[in-house]
Amino acid sequence: MQDTHDYEMQKATAWADIRNAARTGEVLYAQAIGLEYIPVAGKKEECLKLNYNGIYGFLPITFIDNYEFKGLQNFIGKVFDFCVTTVDLDGQIFAANRIKALEQLAKRFWRRAKSGEKYTAFVRGVDRFHVYLLVDGVPTRMHRDEYSYTFYEDLREEVFIGESLEVELLEVNKPLSSVESDSEEEIETDDKTREGSISVSRKVLETDPMAYIHEYQEKATYLGTITKVHLDHGLFIRLEPRGIQVRTGFPPGTDQSLLQEGQTVNFKIQEINMQQRRVKGIVITPKQAFQKNRQTRSMNHVR
Known part of the structure; x- marks a missing residue:
């Protein structure tokens, strides 16, 4: 009976967190435990099934990232940050949006990011020469020269989508919106400068x-x-x-x-x-x- 009571208390606390997050936009974290097809906007869409302390939710593929994924199999078992968009108490389920969460994390990142700091980066893509990462919601591309002192001819044989890598910030170019300026003169900028950019390295955390x-x-x-x-x-x-x-x-x-x-x-x-x-x-x-x-x-x- 005690175990049942503890389980119900856990679920009640989880529902309180979810309802609060739906109201405030707070970012929560949950593990993806499966892959299902859920009706979204009138059609079935591939979704990650999330488990937030005993409460199930679904995260549609279109709300995981702005990056185009070919499939979600690699994401099962990984932990995702998300915002709650819909709460269905009768159905005992919630809908999640990771893109909104990434936007919030990115705003927080730009306020405090400094070169030399260490972060856990999410692998959103990989090709032969590069790893495409998200560092607290901020996208960046890391060349294989910064991956390791060990030479890898094809990073696709070493790194996989959905993994996490420990990296260090080499350079931080904050977006203009987050930089205070006393000058009223209009400055010509490109998209990269307006949005901000970072460079990271995994290699610097290794022993040379x-x-x-x-x-x-x-x-x-x-x-x-x-x-x-x-x-x-x-x-x-x-x-x-x-x-x-x-x-x-x-x-x-x-x-x-x-x-x-x-x-x-x-x-x-x-x-x-x-x-x-x-x-x-x-x-x-x-x-x-x-x-x-x-x-x-x-x-x-x-x-």
Whole structure:
């Protein structure tokens, strides 16, 4: 009986929150627990089913974001901010609008945002070279160079829509509406300046592997792991144990099919250039060299 009482109290509190949010426009947060088709404006629309402390709501795809999503499967299990637009006490359900919530969060963000601050960003899109993010309702695009010290040829294999990334603000250009100006002179601006813009980085929150380059020496050989095999650009290798990224060509006379991602190799450093943050070297494959010598000896024996 006590559990039932606690559950009813929780629901009553949740309904109070929802009714208050519908009246005041307060931003609430709830987990998306499913995907359903709900009648919206006379037609069925794909909606996320939200669970706010035991009360169900629906968030139509057209009110999730101004960004065009191809589907909502990746959003199940994620937590969304939203404003309440409709409360149906008889049906025990509410309607949500995330776009309104993002607008409120963005206004709050511009009032206090400063470069160097850390935020949790929502992944709204990704392509080969960029991650498209929302930082407290403010959209931005992060290039893969700012994603990690580790090189990723295609970010779509690493980042997925609906995920959250910890980032740091590199630059904040506040919109004109949020900046006080004593000048009455009209200033020519583009849309980006009027709306404001930010740049962010995930990489700056990582430890720079080059900070450990003093642990490596030129002309010495170290264990490396192949992270990428590219026919045009060669081998991308992570030096153990610090994760320093290097790129080199294929070893001469080596069967390239034997070099696979995840394979360990010996990497001989030829040059360390700190100014250019570059390490030059070659891959040494003793096993393949041994096999080649054995094949040569075998052929000579047959002759």
